[in-house]
Amino acid sequence: MVSESRAVASAESVTEAFRREFGVEPQVLARAPGRVNLIGEHTDYNDGFVFPVAIDRDVWVAARATGDTRARLFASNFRRRTEFPLDDVRHHPSERWSHYERGVVVMLQREGHAVGGFLAAIDGDVPSGAGLSSSAAVEVATGTALKALFGLELEPVRLAQLCQRAENEFVGVNSGIMDQFISALGRRETALMVDCRSLEYRHVPLAGDVQIVVADTSVKRGLVDSEYNTRRAECEEAVRLLGQRLPGVRALRDVTLTQFEQCAGDLPDVVRRRARHVISENERVLASVQALEAGDLATFGRLMDESHASLRDDYQVTVRQLDVMVEAARTVPGVLGSRMTGAGFGGCTVSLVETAAVDEFRRVVPDRYRRETGIDPKVYVCRAVDGASATTL
Secondary structure, rough: HHHHHHHHHHHHHHHHHHHHHHHOOOEEEEEEEEEEEEEEEOOHHHHOEEEEEEEEEEEEEEEEEEEOOEEEEEOOOOEEEEEOOOOOOOOOOOOOHHHHHHHHHHHHHHHOOOOOOEEEEEEEEOOOOOOOOOHHHHHHHHHHHHHHHHHHOHHHHHHHHHHHHHHHHHHOOOOHHHHHEEEHHOOEEEEEEEEEEOOOOOEOOOOOOOEEEEEEEEOOOOHHHHHHHHHHHHHHHHHHHHOOOOOOOOHHHHHOOHHHHHHHOOHHHHHHHHHHHHHHHHHHHHHHHHHHHHHHHHHHHHHHHHHHHHHHHOOOOOOOOHHHHHHHHOOOOOOEEEEEOOOOOOOOEEEEEHHHHHHHHHHHHHHHHHHHHHOEEEEEEEEOOOOOOEEOO
16 A cells, blocks of 8 residues: 555654664654544534544654653754753744654653653654644654653553643644544544544544545645634633523533524624534534444535535635635535635645545646646545554664
C-alpha cells in the first residue's frame, strides 16, 4: 500500500535525521497522525459531538534518553534546533515552533510523570497550517515518544487530554479535545464519534466504495488563532444568555434546535448565528453517524453540504477559496458531499467521493480552483489509519 510505504520512508527519514544530528542511535520511534474531520466543526469546545478520522499523514519522533536534565530538539522539516532545562521549561520567543513539545513536557510533569533528559528529532508529512492538525500530531507524537522512552503509565485518553492542555495552557490556543483525541485513538478504516463532554466514543466503520479526498487551498490560516478565540467567547456569551431562559444549560450542546428557535430573539445577531451553527451542527453529527451506520452515504453527503453552508453563513469561518473549492467539488458526479474542515480561514476541504470518481475529481477540481483563484492547490486521497504508536528500537 502507498501509505505503508510512505510510513516506512518517514520512519527511515526521521531515524537518519536523528543520527546525523546527535551522532547516536535513537531508542524509541513514535508516530501520531493528522486528522480530517468529516463533520462536526467548532462543536468540540462547546461540549458537543465530532466525527473525525485519523489520516495517513504523520508526525514522527525519534528519541533517546540522556540521563541528564535537559531536552534537545531538532525539527528536521525546518532545520531548527533548540534545548531547554527540564526543571525550568519556558516559552522561547524565537523558537515558537517548539512550544508544542515544551508544553507536553510541562503537562506531563504537572501530572507527576518523571521525564528525564532526552534527545528528539521531529519530522513528518502533515501539512502545516492546512487545518489537518499538525500541531496536535506533534503534541501526541511527543507524548507517545516520552511515554515509551520513560515507561510512563498513561492511557491514550489521558494522553490526549494532557496534549490538549499543552495547547490551551502553554501554547495559548483554546482548542477543544478533538484533534488530540483522534490522533491518539484513531482506528484503521473507521471514523471516531466522540462526545466531547463525557469523552465517550465509538468507532464507526467507513462503509461503501468511497474515498476521503482532502483538498488543500494552499491558503495559510493566518487569522485562525485570534478568530478561534473570538468564536469561543461568542459561544460562551450565547450560553450565558440562553441560560437565563433555559435552566441547566452549561454549554450549547444542552440546547435543542426547538429550544433555540424559541429563544433566538433574545440573542444579538452575531451571537445568535454562532449558536445556531453549533446547535444545528451537533444534530448533523448525530444524524450523520446514523446514516453511516445504515449505509446511507447520500444522506451523509447531504449533511456535509449543510455543514459547510452553516460554517459559511452562520459561523463565518470560510474564505472565498474554501467556498470555490467546495463548489468545484460539487460539479463532479460521484462527489457525495463536500465541506471545509478544520478551524477555517483557509486550510482544507474534505469530500466524500465514490472511488470511480476520484480520478475525475483530481482532474477537474484543481483546474477549476486554479482558474478562479490563481493558486495551485494540493489534493490528498486519504485512508483512515490507526492512532499514535511507538516502537522501542
